[in-house]
Amino acid sequence: MDEDMNVIPARPESESSFTTDEEDEDNNVENDVVLNSEDENNRRVEGIDYDPSLPAQHTYLGSNLRELSGRVVLDDEALVTLPLLTLPGVILIPGQILPLRLEHPAMIAMMLNAIEKERTFGILATDSDVGTTVEIRSYSRGIEDDAEESVLKLKAEGRQRFKLIERWRQDDGFVMGKVKIMCDIEIAHPFDKNLDFTSRGNKYNYKLVPASTVWPSFVFRMYDSHFIMHKINDQLRNWANISKPSPSNPAVDHKIKDVQQTVHETEDTEGSIQIRKTVVTTIRRDDDDEMESIESSEDEEEDAQDFSQTLASPYKYSYWVAANLPLSDDQRVELLKIPTTIGRLRFEYDLLQKCLFLCCIQCGSKICTREDIFSMSVEGPLQNYVNLSGHVHETLTVYRVSNLALVGRSSTQQSWFPGYSWTICECSNCGHHIGWKFMSVKSTRPEYFWGISRANIQPKMN
Incomplete structure (x- = not known):
């Protein structure tokens, strides 16, 4: 890790989740191992009656967050100076919501300084020169009952990709960077003059128009973003009950x-x-x-x-898919580097076809299959959440797992999913922290599900 970066440190694996006052008692609780039980293998999620808007509100941050009006959009190819931050296990994608809980005085001072100016800072991908600008949407500052010093809580949103030019540490301790805003290159479709994409009658007309040109049909499909979006939707349906971005989703124009x-x-x-x-x-x-x-x-x-x-914006749709797929850090960085929308969509479609299952990043034990993924949030199955220690987890919701052991007692403290308690779970083979089991405490459905930390798993590709 570069010494010249503002880093929110990750806690040790055994402490990387929430902590409670019952921690000492929890260590004496016998682990409940889930090993491909018949009930778990045959489980299906049906009749979900949980309000999926609740997780997206991040109510665990409190109700006194001050909303900031207006939006900041930086010019493409512009050179700007931003405070930089690195979050272990987080590769932020444009459009993703980022909750933060900061206690370190230097971090709080840096964010308050950003709020007073452009309300924008940068999240730099670990061991990379690319990142995403982040706009602060709301914040609150105060002293909590369990904290001796001031705490800053905020919600922010990933906005634009950037490439790092240079960085330095100021006398006040802030790490600043000169970055270049990366623009998306729009490749004109070779049949734009021949086909109206908003026409319902031409929705599946992929043979008629190419037949009237000198190009073969495969060229048409290579540059048809709506065709690839349709193929991605088919793959997502094969994955599981992943909610595709509906026209009410912010990812749609x-x-x-x-x-x-x-x-x-x-x-x-x-x-x-x-x-x-x-x-x-x-x-x-x-x-x-x-x-x-x-x-x-x-x-x-x-x-x-x-x-x-088909009325969705391919540009924003490509980022929605990138944000909700359980990809490795390297794959996410690769997506951030792709300069075209059609290139991102094709890369995502290729990954969707190749992914077989998700496994423990430490020992390779199978945790779940792609068919086990489902959405508990309106924003999609993979979202950012922050715990009491300030560690941000990109958490994937699944309804069926294997090779996991429950550790300690359940708790409802600071639950990311209101109405559910959480219990830490680890890989039953190597003891590596994987995520949490969430159990309903209000008779809502599903009765339980699992939250898997993306940083602690990796996709198995064929």
Whole structure:
């Protein structure tokens, strides 16, 4: 680790999770090992009634966070000077939410200084020269009951990629860096003049247009971001119940503003009344405020949802996929370096096809398969959460695991998922910290699930 970096240190593996006053008693509790039990192997998540908006609110940070208005966008290719920070186990992707809990006076001073100016700092990927600018969205400062000194809590959002040019440590201890904002290069589609991508009739028309040009159809698919997005959606469905970004998700430019279900009564030839349910979806285009209505029968509702995906921004969608896949640090850094949207989408599709299962980063024991992943948050299955010690965990939610041992007692203190208690879990083969088991305390479904720290697992590729 470079000595000239602001680093929030990781705690030892045995302490990398939450801590409670019952820690000494917890060490005497016998481990509950999960080893491919029949119940676990046959488990499925059905009928989830948990509010997925709760984890995204990060309520464990408190309710007194001060919201900051306005947004900061730095010019592409601009050279800017930012305070730099490195978080062990975190490779931030644009669009990801980053919660922080800071107690070190120097860190607090650096963040308060950033809030007074551009509200922006940089997260540099470990052992790399690329990173992501981070904009502070809300914060609070005060002295908590269990803390002797002031604590700064904040929520921030990854914004733009950057490349590090140089860095230095100031007299006040802040590590600063001159960075170059990396822009996304938009590659024009070779058939833009021949095909209107917003036309529903041309949604699957991948053969007709290439047939009228000198290019073969595979060239068309290579540069068709919507086609690759459709293929990625198919892969995500194969992975598990991963919530794809809906038009109400921030990762989409065209947002569904209103969904109304109406019942139409029509008379058949015999005079009886038939009930036909339709879904009327009103879509608002952010760029020109045009309104478009799409009406489909109940049988076509799934197709209408698929169609709404074609209205998504490929640029933001590519980052949503990158943020929610349990990739290794090297793979995430590689994604940050790719300068084009179509290049990111193709790289992600390739990784989705190759990933078989997730294993312990220490000993390689199988922890879960890609089919075990599901979303407990509206933002997706992999999100950042911060514990009481200030350590940030990129946590993946899964409903089925193997080769894990529970350690200590359960607790509801500072739970990232309101209504659930947590228990530390380790690899049953090597004792490496893997994550937590979350158990419902309010009769919500699912009854339990697992949170896996991305930094402590690695994908097994074929």
